[in-house]
Amino acid sequence: MSRKKAARGKAATSSPSAGSPAGKRAARSSPGIVQMNGVVHPSRPSISNSSEFYDIAFKVMLVGDSGVGKTCLLVRFKDGAFLAGSFISTVGIDFRNKVLNIDGVKVKLQIWDTAGQERFRSVTHAYYRDANALLLLYDVTNKSSFDNIQAWLTEIHEYAQQDVVLMLLGNKADATHDRVVKREEGEKLAKEFGVPFMETSARSGLNVELAFTAVAKELKHRSTKDPSEKFKLQEYVNKEVKGVGCCRS
Amino acid sequence: MERGAEDGPQASQNDGERIDPYGFERRDDFEPYKEMMNEYVAVLNRRSKRWSKLLQDKPNVEKNLTVKRYVRKGVPNEHRAKIWMAASGAQEHLESKPGYYQSLLEMEHDAKLRETIHTDMHRTFPDNILFKSRAEEGLQKALYNVLLAYGHHNQTVGYCQGMNFIAGYLMIITKDEEKSFWLMDALLGRILPDYYSPDMLGLKTDQEVLGELVKTKAPAVGQLMAQYPGIWTLVVSRWFICLYIDILPIETVLRVWDCLFYEGSKVLFRVALTLVLRHQVEILRARSLPDVCECFKQITCGAFTLDCHAFMQKIFTEPGSLSMATIDKLREKCRQQILEEESQRR
Numbered sequence: 001m002s003r004k005k006a007a008r009g010k011a012a013t014s015s016p017s018a019g020s021p022a023g024k025r026a027a028r029s030s031p032g033i034v035q036m037n038g039v040v041h042p043s044r045p046s047i048s049n050s051s052e053f054y055d056i057a058f059k060v061m062l063v064g065d066s067g068v069g070k071t072c073l074l075v076r077f078k079d080g081a082f083l084a085g086s087f088i089s090t091v092g093i094d095f096r097n098k099v100l101n102i103d104g105v106k107v108k109l110q111i112w113d114t115a116g117q118e119r120f121r122s123v124t125h126a127y128y129r130d131a132n133a134l135l136l137l138y139d140v141t142n143k144s145s146f147d148n149i150q151a152w153l154t155e156i157h158e159y160a161q162q163d164v165v166l167m168l169l170g171n172k173a174d175a176t177h178d179r180v181v182k183r184e185e186g187e188k189l190a191k192e193f194g195v196p197f198m199e200t201s202a203r204s205g206l207n208v209e210l211a212f213t214a215v216a217k218e219l220k221h222r223s224t225k226d227p228s229e230k231f232k233l234q235e236y237v238n239k240e241v242k243g244v245g246c247c248r249s
Numbered sequence: 250m251e252r253g254a255e256d257g258p259q260a261s262q263n264d265g266e267r268i269d270p271y272g273f274e275r276r277d278d279f280e281p282y283k284e285m286m287n288e289y290v291a292v293l294n295r296r297s298k299r300w301s302k303l304l305q306d307k308p309n310v311e312k313n314l315t316v317k318r319y320v321r322k323g324v325p326n327e328h329r330a331k332i333w334m335a336a337s338g339a340q341e342h343l344e345s346k347p348g349y350y351q352s353l354l355e356m357e358h359d360a361k362l363r364e365t366i367h368t369d370m371h372r373t374f375p376d377n378i379l380f381k382s383r384a385e386e387g388l389q390k391a392l393y394n395v396l397l398a399y400g401h402h403n404q405t406v407g408y409c410q411g412m413n414f415i416a417g418y419l420m421i422i423t424k425d426e427e428k429s430f431w432l433m434d435a436l437l438g439r440i441l442p443d444y445y446s447p448d449m450l451g452l453k454t455d456q457e458v459l460g461e462l463v464k465t466k467a468p469a470v471g472q473l474m475a476q477y478p479g480i481w482t483l484v485v486s487r488w489f490i491c492l493y494i495d496i497l498p499i500e501t502v503l504r505v506w507d508c509l510f511y512e513g514s515k516v517l518f519r520v521a522l523t524l525v526l527r528h529q530v531e532i533l534r535a536r537s538l539p540d541v542c543e544c545f546k547q548i549t550c551g552a553f554t555l556d557c558h559a560f561m562q563k564i565f566t567e568p569g570s571l572s573m574a575t576i577d578k579l580r581e582k583c584r585q586q587i588l589e590e591e592s593q594r595r
Contacts, residue, residue, distance in 0.1 A: 067368040092486040
């Protein structure tokens with residue numbers, strides 16, 4: 001396997017832990033975006049690629065069955081790329097950072113990517129506890145990944161914080177021919193459990209930015225508690241969400 | 250992949266492709282790899298001659314101090330399959346159960362297991378020309394067969410992610426499904442603790458054992474890591490699950506596996522300890538959990554791990570003595586702790 005070498009990481013100065021408002025200060029992290037010849041290698045993710053400033057930081061976790069596209073979604077969001085056939089299965093747990101500008105506030109998302117296979121949950125669920133948000137994915141071309149959503153929700157209720165921001169994502173929405181889970185089914189399930197929902201495609205980019213932005217907005221809104229601001233996650237998602245076949249970002 | 254004993258691994262660079270002798274495309278690090286191999290080839294030729302002579306005198310590989318020393322200095326690629334098979338007992342099992350592997354392939358297969366393995370097929374070494382589905386004599390089908398057979402052979406484990414990479418390396422080296430299957434059986438059944446079973450207790454245990462060893466051998470690092478509960482899982486679970494595949498360069502991984510098949514799982518700790526001890530200064534600079542995680546990714550890269558021959562000498566000297574009795578004791582202690590913690594949580 002090709003080795004993905006980033007420059008040796010420089011000593012990072014103190015960076016605030018996820019979830020705690022940090023005040024204005026620079027968080028430095030190691031350089032080295034891992035991208036060669038346009039190929040993004042997800043097996044060796046890099047931390048945020050420049051000394052980016054941020055105001056608040058949050059921890060987001062990607063969960064869902066093996067093969068639903070968690071790593072692809074993250075790479076699409078982080079690096080804006082999708083390359084079929086260049087991804088390896090995620091073993092264990094890993095993370096990447098991305099700083100978003102949310103209404104003038106720099107929000108750093110520390111995004112944790114987890115192995116989807118059931119047995120790895122006994123290793124990874126310890127990390128749910130610290131997550132501020134969870135993106136729960138299923139694959140619209142894989143019925144069992146959808147059927148397992150209930151089991152995932154049970155797991156989440158058991159291990160995650162009570163007030164964790166949760167969103168359900170039906171990924172691979174571009175695969176019209178192979179689709180076996182209708183959008184309406186996803187919507188219905190999400191409604192049943194009271195979680196926001198949208199369909200995404202790491203391949204086309206559909207709603208990928210939106211999923212992370214919506215979560216960042218909600219988290220920022222909660223932490224600043226600015227009474228002049230009114231933010232409703234579900235309403236924001238409903239307003240911004242795009243359907244399959246609509247303009248591709 | 251065919252090569253003479255005298256030549257050592259050859260890398261090809263046709264049409265601007267940069268492919269190593271194992272089929273991996275090395276777009277970004279072909280030059281340092283080639284440079285290392287140019288130096289290493291002298292060692293390989295020397296070892297190759299020695300091994301040929303040893304095997305001429307004694308065709309059956311025995312376990313003795315000479316062979317142990319030979320294994321630590323590296324098994325030449327042309328003898329690798331044979332030595333791994335002999336040292337691990339896989340050959341014996343293969344011979345005692347003729348036709349068994351084939352029967353596993355012919356039996357009725359569990360649909361869920363089939364699907365789980367299938368999900369990982371196109372996600373195993375997509376950067377290796379031998380594993381591209383369109384490759385004419387591709388190894389993807391063989392990989393699938395080995396994993397499917399193993400999953401039915403060991404139903405407690407079935408299939409666990411990470412096994413795809415291990416079976417893939419075994420196929421690259423042996424080019425033989427049945428041998429790869431029995432080597433999997435040796436690794437998972439006898440050599441390694443229960444890393445891959447559904448509760449992954451062996452993995453959780455070894456992560457903690459490493460933590461304990463670091464406390465003793467690099468106390469400052471041990472102190473740093475103690476600030477972040479659960480951090481060993483983050484930084485080393487992949488090291489153990491994948492037996493250093495895609496963590497260390499392939500030549501180095503194969504050298505580590507030479508010792509793994511011959512001496513057992515202790516070598517996995519030696520590798521981890523050497524990486525930690527060597528990079529204490531860098532690790533101690535980390536000021537947050539993400540820093541530590543990033544640092545543990547960086548310390549596996551670069552010239553130190555690429556130069557496999559020097560690296561293998563280091564793993565037997567830098568960590569100092571490491572007795573199997575110590576490991577056994579720590580494994581028992583950590584296992585009990587984990588079981589207690591897990592029962593309290595329920």
